[in-house]
Amino acid sequence: MSAIADVARLAGVSKSTASRALSGNGYVSRETRARVEHAAAGIGYVPSSIASSLATGLTRNVGVVIPFVNRWFFSEVLEGIESALIPAGYDLTLYRLHADAVGRQRVFDYFLARKRVDAVIAVGISLSPHEVRSLNALGKPIVGIGGDIPEISTLSIDDAAASRFLTEHLVSLGHTRIMHLGGDQHEQMDFAVHAQRLAGVRQALATAGLSHRDDFRAVPYSIPGGYAGGLAVLSDPSTRPTAIVAGCDEIAIGVILAARQLGIAVPEQLSIVGIDGHTLAEMFGLTTLEQHPSIQGERAVKLILERLEPRAGAIANERIGIPVDFVVRRSTTAPPGADRFARS
Amino acid sequence: MSAIADVARLAGVSKSTASRALSGNGYVSRETRARVEHAAAGIGYVPSSIASSLATGLTRNVGVVIPFVNRWFFSEVLEGIESALIPAGYDLTLYRLHADAVGRQRVFDYFLARKRVDAVIAVGISLSPHEVRSLNALGKPIVGIGGDIPEISTLSIDDAAASRFLTEHLVSLGHTRIMHLGGDQHEQMDFAVHAQRLAGVRQALATAGLSHRDDFRAVPYSIPGGYAGGLAVLSDPSTRPTAIVAGCDEIAIGVILAARQLGIAVPEQLSIVGIDGHTLAEMFGLTTLEQHPSIQGERAVKLILERLEPRAGAIANERIGIPVDFVVRRSTTAPPGADRFARS
DNA sequence: TCGCAATGCGGAACCGGTTCCATAGGACAA
């Protein structure tokens, strides 16, 4: 016997009236509602969300597809999504999706399509046209974070513009030997983040007439990655750059540690900029471009919720830029030997 | 019309036969099964997990209650849980649960109790007896990670033993001025992790006859926390300890950075040990006790899955210890001035 | 050859809610 039927019987009303009283939909007299609520409280009634989902077609659950949970950017995004979703009364179901195709197919067909979720937020993962179509066919809103996905709305910073801006900043300080330590072009996630950031650096260098070979070194996207790469790049004083644009703050911090290790003063002998706004950036005095991933998560949720509104019509699928904050700390200055006030 | 009914009609069988054919339960002839499968593939049939859950009472979904997703220990545990749960065919629904009582009550009543999950894994959160009882009443297995919860099985390292062991290690190296930089005793999570770790240090000091006031300083559980605490503790050479037991690796790394900042050589002038096995420990040459949080997550899942087996009987609710690995790196040695081989 | 078990399948109940439809009383305008 369904639990709500127990409540109904106890309150002396029909199942339908009990449902209306508890859900607040439809006409129920004040007094009847009170009786039903009292009966429900009396037997500790807890509605079954499963049954409710089956009847209404709404799960009040959002699927989050994400490649990592233990990396800074992704865990920050996740925490932003979570903190926006729960107050709205939604559950969050987590699907870790790697690049590998089989697990991917599996997660996709086996989990996402099974009507378990009302909407999907894809973080740092590009969906194939087929995947997008099949979700669209189910009428489920999708929002992407971290890159462009055709036919759906995506939130991201402009990676090329970001690294271009940072490079220009270094150029404006007077640097002429600028190098990029960024992610491996082949190992990047589905989105071309690494390529974009490299391209931005190169654009700025070209514009300034400072292009040179040896302007890039691929390193793992982590503090140890930046450290090892930093040691390799900085150890030869004759080829050492005077400024480094790191692909992310973690790499930048690794480079700072490598510089310290080698006795290279930052920023006097080496300027370093990062991208991210990592938790540790302040402690290391890192000049960086903050991209506030948790806010990206919150905004994605807002977008999703708008689309979930019953009255939501067709919505333009746009690429939405995320504002960034340039935070100048103590890791950048004019290059050694330059007139410090040359272009300030 | 239910989707499976379409499949059935297309295959020329009844709904029940179609269900049996697709789920593999009950008797279906080889040939009928093939017809049904073909029909299902033809119309792209995807079963509704909601309907299935309602009928069977099983959601194939596990709720994970966790206070943070963007801190190292927790994100590692989460990733361990995820990677064990998905291959077993379960979804993972994430509930972030803070210490604050209202949000807590809300998450608990509103989400967990609603029959959305088959089981619960609580990470770093102690549940009140009332909460445990209400989950038990629903017949849902619960496993805790990170501390002791009465009446349910919990997985954790022995925090007191861990810090006692590390302190004994420093004592055996000849250190006599040993200090603990750990978490604030008031701000700790529900589990008394901070208190346990402090207690372990004090036990070892007492046993060695090295007790002293000023044996502890509370710092935030983070690299910046350890850094700031390290600067404060190390800046006065006259009171400076020769060895520090950090409450976690992040604090230890912060202390290492503070020591570098102050020109104190590690390990020659200062030995430092941590607890965790943090990703960055190796890079900083940190001697630490690894606790493998992702393995804790995997083991919790294994426990949960055992309890979810239909034939699972009453299971002892035990406190399960997690093995730790002591990894000696370059942050510990004998104290300055001591005969290095005194007690090796 | 008979009886019983194993197999194959359809009908219908069921999981626990939501909602459509019908009914009925009361208020209010015509």
Place this chain on the structure above:
DNA sequence: TTGTCCTATGGAACCGGTTCCGCATTGCGA
């Protein structure tokens, strides 16, 4: 006074699967 609308409620269908029960075959041992 009659018709219409709003309120309040019950009955029943429905969401989309699963499973119990019953019936019909078939196979095999006695």
